[in-house]
Amino acid sequence: MIETEAQARAADAADPLRNFRDRFVLPDGVIYLDGNSLGPLPRATRERLDAALRHEWGEGLIRSWNDADWIAAPARVGGKIARLIGAAPNEVVAADSTSVNLFKLLSAAVRARPGRGVILTEAGNFPTDLYIAQGVAESIPGAEVRALPREEVFDAIDSDVAVVMLTHVHYKTAARWDMAEITARAHAAGALMLWDLSHSAGAVAVDLRACDADLAVGCGYKYLNGGPGAPAFLFVAQPLQDGLSSPLSGWMGHASAFDFSDDYQPADGIQRFLCGTPPVLGLTALEVGVDIALEADMADLARKSAALWNLFAARIDVRLAGYGFELISPRDPAARGSHISLSHPEGYRIMQALIARGVIGDFRDPDVLRFGLTPLYLGHEDVWRAVEILHSVMRDEAWRKQAERAPGRVT
Amino acid sequence: MIETEAQARAADAADPLRNFRDRFVLPDGVIYLDGNSLGPLPRATRERLDAALRHEWGEGLIRSWNDADWIAAPARVGGKIARLIGAAPNEVVAADSTSVNLFKLLSAAVRARPGRGVILTEAGNFPTDLYIAQGVAESIPGAEVRALPREEVFDAIDSDVAVVMLTHVHYKTAARWDMAEITARAHAAGALMLWDLSHSAGAVAVDLRACDADLAVGCGYKYLNGGPGAPAFLFVAQPLQDGLSSPLSGWMGHASAFDFSDDYQPADGIQRFLCGTPPVLGLTALEVGVDIALEADMADLARKSAALWNLFAARIDVRLAGYGFELISPRDPAARGSHISLSHPEGYRIMQALIARGVIGDFRDPDVLRFGLTPLYLGHEDVWRAVEILHSVMRDEAWRKQAERAPGRVT
Numbered sequence: 001m002i003e004t005e006a007q008a009r010a011a012d013a014a015d016p017l018r019n020f021r022d023r024f025v026l027p028d029g030v031i032y033l034d035g036n037s038l039g040p041l042p043r044a045t046r047e048r049l050d051a052a053l054r055h056e057w058g059e060g061l062i063r064s065w066n067d068a069d070w071i072a073a074p075a076r077v078g079g080k081i082a083r084l085i086g087a088a089p090n091e092v093v094a095a096d097s098t099s100v101n102l103f104k105l106l107s108a109a110v111r112a113r114p115g116r117g118v119i120l121t122e123a124g125n126f127p128t129d130l131y132i133a134q135g136v137a138e139s140i141p142g143a144e145v146r147a148l149p150r151e152e153v154f155d156a157i158d159s160d161v162a163v164v165m166l167t168h169v170h171y172k173t174a175a176r177w178d179m180a181e182i183t184a185r186a187h188a189a190g191a192l193m194l195w196d197l198s199h200s201a202g203a204v205a206v207d208l209r210a211c212d213a214d215l216a217v218g219c220g221y222k223y224l225n226g227g228p229g230a231p232a233f234l235f236v237a238q239p240l241q242d243g244l245s246s247p248l249s250g251w252m253g254h255a256s257a258f259d260f261s262d263d264y265q266p267a268d269g270i271q272r273f274l275c276g277t278p279p280v281l282g283l284t285a286l287e288v289g290v291d292i293a294l295e296a297d298m299a300d301l302a303r304k305s306a307a308l309w310n311l312f313a314a315r316i317d318v319r320l321a322g323y324g325f326e327l328i329s330p331r332d333p334a335a336r337g338s339h340i341s342l343s344h345p346e347g348y349r350i351m352q353a354l355i356a357r358g359v360i361g362d363f364r365d366p367d368v369l370r371f372g373l374t375p376l377y378l379g380h381e382d383v384w385r386a387v388e389i390l391h392s393v394m395r396d397e398a399w400r401k402q403a404e405r406a407p408g409r410v411t
Numbered sequence: 412m413i414e415t416e417a418q419a420r421a422a423d424a425a426d427p428l429r430n431f432r433d434r435f436v437l438p439d440g441v442i443y444l445d446g447n448s449l450g451p452l453p454r455a456t457r458e459r460l461d462a463a464l465r466h467e468w469g470e471g472l473i474r475s476w477n478d479a480d481w482i483a484a485p486a487r488v489g490g491k492i493a494r495l496i497g498a499a500p501n502e503v504v505a506a507d508s509t510s511v512n513l514f515k516l517l518s519a520a521v522r523a524r525p526g527r528g529v530i531l532t533e534a535g536n537f538p539t540d541l542y543i544a545q546g547v548a549e550s551i552p553g554a555e556v557r558a559l560p561r562e563e564v565f566d567a568i569d570s571d572v573a574v575v576m577l578t579h580v581h582y583k584t585a586a587r588w589d590m591a592e593i594t595a596r597a598h599a600a601g602a603l604m605l606w607d608l609s610h611s612a613g614a615v616a617v618d619l620r621a622c623d624a625d626l627a628v629g630c631g632y633k634y635l636n637g638g639p640g641a642p643a644f645l646f647v648a649q650p651l652q653d654g655l656s657s658p659l660s661g662w663m664g665h666a667s668a669f670d671f672s673d674d675y676q677p678a679d680g681i682q683r684f685l686c687g688t689p690p691v692l693g694l695t696a697l698e699v700g701v702d703i704a705l706e707a708d709m710a711d712l713a714r715k716s717a718a719l720w721n722l723f724a725a726r727i728d729v730r731l732a733g734y735g736f737e738l739i740s741p742r743d744p745a746a747r748g749s750h751i752s753l754s755h756p757e758g759y760r761i762m763q764a765l766i767a768r769g770v771i772g773d774f775r776d777p778d779v780l781r782f783g784l785t786p787l788y789l790g791h792e793d794v795w796r797a798v799e800i801l802h803s804v805m806r807d808e809a810w811r812k813q814a815e816r817a818p819g820r821v822t
Contacts, residue, residue: 025465025469025470027469027470027472030472032472034472034473037473038468038472038473038476040468040469040472041464041465041468041469045464046461046464046465049460049461049464049692050457050460050461053452053456053457053460053638054436054452054457056639057449057451057452057638057639058436058438058451058452059436059438061438061441061443061445061449061451061771062445062448062449062771062773063766063771064639065449065639070639070640096507096508096511096687097507097661097686097687097688097690098687098688099659099661099662099663099686099687099688100507100511100659100661100686100687103658103659103661103686107550123673124673125673127662127665127668127671127672127673128661128662128687130673130674130675131660131661131662131664131665131675132659132660132661134660134674134675135657135658135659135660135661135675136658138658139518139550139551139658140550141552147673219688221688227464227468227691227692228467228468228475228476228481228688228689228691228692229481229688229689229690229691229692229693229694230690230692231690232687246546247514247546247547247549247550248510248511248514248543248546249542249543249545249546250508250510250511250514250539250542250543251510251538251539251542252510253542254538254542257538258776259776260538260775260776261538262534262535262536262538262541262558263541263545264541264542264545264546275508275510275511275514276507276508276509276510276511276539276640276643277508277509277510277630277632277639277640278639278640279508279640279641279642279690279693280638280639280640281460281638281639281640281641281692281693281696282640282690282692282693283640285692355474360472360473360474362473364671365669365670365671
């Protein structure tokens with residue numbers, strides 16, 4: 001139990017992951033608690049990307065599709081991500097955005113379950129998941145989205161459901177679904193199960209195979225540290241691959257893309273879920289982030305994530321009692337992800353004041369302050385100091401000097 | 412009329428675009444005639460991308476969505492591309508891949524023309540265009556793809572056609588459609604017109620507004636020099652925008668993405684055709700290439716493209732007669748793009764031998780040698796020497812020493 005700042009520093013000195021911090025650029029004077037939204041720049045990325053520009057694009061030019069194996073980048077990077085989420089290498093590709101990948105897999109799933117039209121999900125799921133599901137439902141006759149309150153989802157998995165789509169760790173509250181339990185229930189009802197791992201991959205333990213999951217998507221720019229708008233990934237369990245087809249039938253998913261034939265013939269296996277030409281620069285940056293995550297022991301990450309979280313919660317209890325905050329994330333480590341969220345009626349202005357003092361978290365409507373406690377590069381001292389600074393913001397009433405929220409800003 | 416290498420050099424010295432060559436990395440010993448497939452690295456890209464890594468991602472972190480205006484990058488870069496293709500800034504966004512953008516616009520177009528199901532196109536169009544059209548047709552009841560020989564397309568535009576989808580400049584032959592003529596015919600039949608500008612934008616004059624075009628897509632990594640797998644672009648004529656809806660209803664196309672509401676409400680205008688989080692690193696590199704193209708006078712580019720092409724064709728007539736080549740590109744400048752294609756039964760091995768001697772073109776099944784004659788950074792002397800080297804390959808029978816084509820290689 002850490003009760004002093006010195007103890008927090010001692011915990012960092014004993015942390016088996018302590019050397020990962022130096023692998024990232026963390027600006028002076030900043031405690032960065034927003035890695036759940038955009039991971040920081042790995043130190044190796046600049047050199048790697050510059051080498052790709054100079055040698056692969058600049059010198060190699062078109063030859064680099066073969067010589068630098070650009071053509072295999074989606075499968076290669078996907079195969080590495082697979083190791084972080086308990087999948088086989090031939091079950092994951094890195095490509096497109098999370099939204100586009102969701103469209104591919106949801107469309108394929110609904111079409112694979114004729115006679116069932118329901119995409120079952122949680123109200124308040126990450127918006128793009130809901131929006132894409134609505135787009136899929138509108139484009140398939142008889143399909144519909146059923147978005148229910150979280151506590152009603154489990155019992156609503158019935159024989160009308162084609163696919164259950166849930167975000168493993170909730171973007172706002174960090175509440176984590178029991179992946180094995182929900183997946184088993186979906187299968188018992190004859191439905192497919194799709195997990196959005198955007199707030200899980202690289203942060204909490206995920207074992208898709210052990211849970212017998214069918215489909216998954218996830219984000220490259222949060223805990224995988226792939227850079228702003230990094231390519232996303234998708235997972236399709238191997239036994240399902242050849243029975244599903246992506247409506248986004250682009251040439252990279254063709255059985256023989258370079259035969260340039262007129263008729264689409266999907267590739268065998270995971271390759272059929274690719275669409276257009278791979279974004280090589282984005283994949284290059286993403287691979288650097290994934291490679292670092294692969295060096296860490298996943299059990300160490302999960303343990304440290306829980307320790308940072310517990311310390312943050314304990315310090316809030318001690319230092320912020322009476323200031324009107326409410327913890328909206330679950331306290332049970334098995335039931336939460338790697339960020340912690342508080343609600344406060346003045347959440348927006350408090351977060352602005354906190355950022356002005358160097359602690360970067362983010363705000364989510366209507367009243368949520370989110371803090372990402374990423375185990376790879378944050379320490380116990382960071383967490384200690386962040387809560388002290390939040391306390392100083394409240395004590396000084398610094399937030400009262402902040403402007404109201406400007407519309408249209410990314411927050 | 413250029414009849415000596417000295418005259419070719421003199422033409423380069425008098426070329427108003429001659430200074431653009433130094434803006435690109437062109438490796439020693441290489442004559443790069445594949446800019447129609449992957450444009451070369453602009454010299455400014457390394458520094459610009461490194462600054463984005465260091466300052467925007469590294470230092471700015473999440474704040475750069477506002478402070479570096481990442482959030483506006485699709486519209487900003489799209490607005491610049493608009494100037495190259497005769498569109499208004501609010502009619503173009505840079506996003507996703509050409510294939511994904513085709514899916515958005517083709518789906519929207521077919522749904523906007525109820526009672527008509529035909530996507531009319533050319534057999535032998537670029538494969539991903541055909542494949543995506545097939546995917547769209549399979550996902551909309553009553554829709555079908557009609558792919559006809561080129562010479563039959565015009566007369567087949569009838570009242571069954573929802574959308575005519577053509578590639579302005581053919582990827583293989585460089586044959587160029589008369590954009591105004593076909594678009595007028597499509598409108599007369601009540602159909603929408605979608606142009607793929609992948610082999611046009613930045614290379615030949617395009618004036619979408621003057622032609623009254625409805626929809627267009629195009630590629631960022633060819634003549635726009637945006638890098639391997641660069642983001643693509645899409646165009647929707649302003650009056651049509653609010654009447655069309657993209658099935659890829661991701662959060663970046665939402666009217667208020669950062670309200671995080673549960674229901675999809677498309678943004679007004681071109682923004683609704685965005686889907687997921689923008690690929691910032693790719694957009695950053697693409698913008699460098701687009702900025703350079705904007706510095707050139709489009710009339711100069713078109714004039715020089717024609718001059719390089721005419722020189723290449725004239726030198727082939729002189730130097731390669733009797734070697735079994737056939738010119739498959741149109742000789743009329745108004746009826747072609749900026750690459751030139753020859754067929755030869757041993758095309759694959761000839762191209763390999765040519766590449767081994769430093770002239771990089773590419774091969775397309777079954778027998779086509781393609782040479783991109785990009786006016787921005789190539790000169791008349793490059794063209795002269797390339798044909799001399801091709802002559803040497805044929806004279807020495809160097810191609811006979813090349814291996815047969817290996818399956819699965821990018822060619």
